[in-house]
Amino acid sequence: xxNNKLKSIYxxxxxxxxxxxxxWSGIALSLRPDFMLLVILFWLLRAPNQCSVGTAxxxxxxxxxxxxxxxxxxxxxxxxxxxxxxxxxxxLVLFSSTQQLVYVFSLLFLSQLILLILKTxxxxxxxxxxxxxxxxxxxxxxxxxxxxxxxTGRHSHGN
Amino acid sequence: xxRGIHQNFDQQQAPAFFAxxxxxxxxxxxxxxxxxxxxxxxxxxxxxxxxxxxxMTLLHPLQIVANVPADMYHATSEYFSTHHHLLDENARLKxxxxxxxxxxxxxxxxxxxxxxxxxxxxxxxxLVETSxxxxxxxxxxxxxxxxxxxxxxxxxxxxxxxxxxxxxxVIGQVTRVYPSSSEITLITDKSLAIPVQIERNGLRAIxxxxxxxxTLDLPYLPANVDIRRGxxxxxxxxxxxxxxxxxxxxxxxMKTTQDSPFAHIVCMPAGGIENNRQILLVSVPQAELETAxxxxxxxRTKLPATAAHTAKPAIPAATAVVTExxxxxxxx
Numbered sequence: 001x002x003n004n005k006l007k008s009i010y011x012x013x014x015x016x017x018x019x020x021x022x023x024w025s026g027i028a029l030s031l032r033p034d035f036m037l038l039v040i041l042f043w044l045l046r047a048p049n050q051c052s053v054g055t056a057x058x059x060x061x062x063x064x065x066x067x068x069x070x071x072x073x074x075x076x077x078x079x080x081x082x083x084x085x086x087x088x089x090x091x092l093v094l095f096s097s098t099q100q101l102v103y104v105f106s107l108l109f110l111s112q113l114i115l116l117i118l119k120t121x122x123x124x125x126x127x128x129x130x131x132x133x134x135x136x137x138x139x140x141x142x143x144x145x146x147x148x149x150x151x152t153g154r155h156s157h158g159n
Numbered sequence: 160x161x162r163g164i165h166q167n168f169d170q171q172q173a174p175a176f177f178a179x180x181x182x183x184x185x186x187x188x189x190x191x192x193x194x195x196x197x198x199x200x201x202x203x204x205x206x207x208x209x210x211x212x213x214x215m216t217l218l219h220p221l222q223i224v225a226n227v228p229a230d231m232y233h234a235t236s237e238y239f240s241t242h243h244h245l246l247d248e249n250a251r252l253k254x255x256x257x258x259x260x261x262x263x264x265x266x267x268x269x270x271x272x273x274x275x276x277x278x279x280x281x282x283x284x285x286l287v288e289t290s291x292x293x294x295x296x297x298x299x300x301x302x303x304x305x306x307x308x309x310x311x312x313x314x315x316x317x318x319x320x321x322x323x324x325x326x327x328x329v330i331g332q333v334t335r336v337y338p339s340s341s342e343i344t345l346i347t348d349k350s351l352a353i354p355v356q357i358e359r360n361g362l363r364a365i366x367x368x369x370x371x372x373x374t375l376d377l378p379y380l381p382a383n384v385d386i387r388r389g390x391x392x393x394x395x396x397x398x399x400x401x402x403x404x405x406x407x408x409x410x411x412x413m414k415t416t417q418d419s420p421f422a423h424i425v426c427m428p429a430g431g432i433e434n435n436r437q438i439l440l441v442s443v444p445q446a447e448l449e450t451a452x453x454x455x456x457x458x459r460t461k462l463p464a465t466a467a468h469t470a471k472p473a474i475p476a477a478t479a480v481v482t483e484x485x486x487x488x489x490x491x
Contacts, residue, residue, distance in 0.1 A: 022228070
């Protein structure tokens with residue numbers, strides 16, 4: 001049971017990573033939700049013992065590698081974001097889906113904000129407010145997954 | 160506030176049944192420290208280059224897998240492109256080949272003449288640049304950086320600092336070389352600078368990427384500079400990185416304001432920065448690099464250590480170009 005869960009965690013993280021690697025460009029790139037963070041947040045709610053801040057840090061490192069940026073930027077953004085998810089994990093599971101959606105959106109926004117600060121320190125330029133669009137599409141994707149029956153807590157004992 | 164969170168969690172963690180290992184705050188501080196250390200090491204020191212290379216090799220198959228859907232789309236759309244379309248294209252390509260044949264014939268005569276002239280002058284022969292054809296396997300992963308990954312690397316003799324060129328002009332420079340892939344920083348990236356020359360009057364300048372809007376800037380040029388809209392920028396070749404005379408960009412905006420002594424010049428890249436899949440990686444051989452430096456010794460005061468820096472593969476050439484070149488120009 002536990003092994004099965006670990007396997008599905010790793011497989012979904014891999015799938016999210018491949019989604020991030022797709023040759024996105026143009027408008028699609030500016031709308032691309034952060035698949036990796038969404039999957040990590042999902043597992044944080046469902047299996048906090050198997051997937052935690054460390055997992056998020058490690059996956060962030062891989063994203064750093066794939067984006068060719070300085071090592072540790074995504075890792076730090078994911079670490080801080082997941083920390084705020086972990087400390088409220090118990091409450092999050094009990095939230096209604098709307099409350100969850102708001103919280104997930106704020107977490108996605110937070111991670112982008114941290115990333116923006118880090119990238120600005122590294123000498124990059126702010127790309128305008130459209131930079132935060134992925135937070136919105138990410139939250140929409142989360143809601144879509146919930147509508148299509150993804151269980152984000154509450155009834156996790158049933159499965 | 161942190162203390163509050165900590166206490167809050169301590170209460171939660173109390174029963175052994177719910178034990179989750181180290182507290183989230185401990186994990187947060189540990190991984191934050193680790194990330195900060197990594198960032199400092201990676202941005203200031205060169206220790207992680209080898210590690211990055213190895214990890215990139217691991218990542219290579221995943222990148223290929225991620226490209227499969229796009230490749231399949233291209234393959235099917237090519238398959239279904241109509242007979243008529245193919246005939247059209249064929250006719251056009253034949254015409255183009257004919258035109259290029261004519262140019263090539265003239266080129267042969269010119270290069271013969273050039274050899275003779277060089278013999279007369281007793282000058283060294285310029286070496287032919289080595290070039291590799293590469294295909295883009297990964298684009299636009301991050302909206303902050305303008306970088307692409309191509310499928311040729313160390314195993315195919317690609318070197319750091321090589322120029323990336325397509326049919327229409329320069330598109331960037333190789334900044335990192337992995338075993339079977341390499342990273343190209345596009346000329347529109349904020350960290351890349353490229354020495355250019357105005358085709359019309361031979362004026363030298365340095366074009367910087369803007370980081371967004373896919374445009375280039377020509378900063379630090381006086382307001383009365385002789386540049387007009389529509390002027391073509393070509394590589395000057397004095398950096399020893401790009402072969403001279405390649406098209407870089409076209410000036411699309413030239414503005415002077417009262418409050419600034421510098422002109423505001425915006426250029427549009429000539430190469431297909433974001434739409435081509437095949438890219439030529441051109442590296443200038445070391446021997447020619449030396450002759451290029453000798454030939455332009457007059458320029459050495461202006462551009463001190465560019466050539467020397469690009470010859471060192473350990474330093475990403477793009478950053479070297481920026482740090483070395485921005486200063487003399489800023490002082491002008």
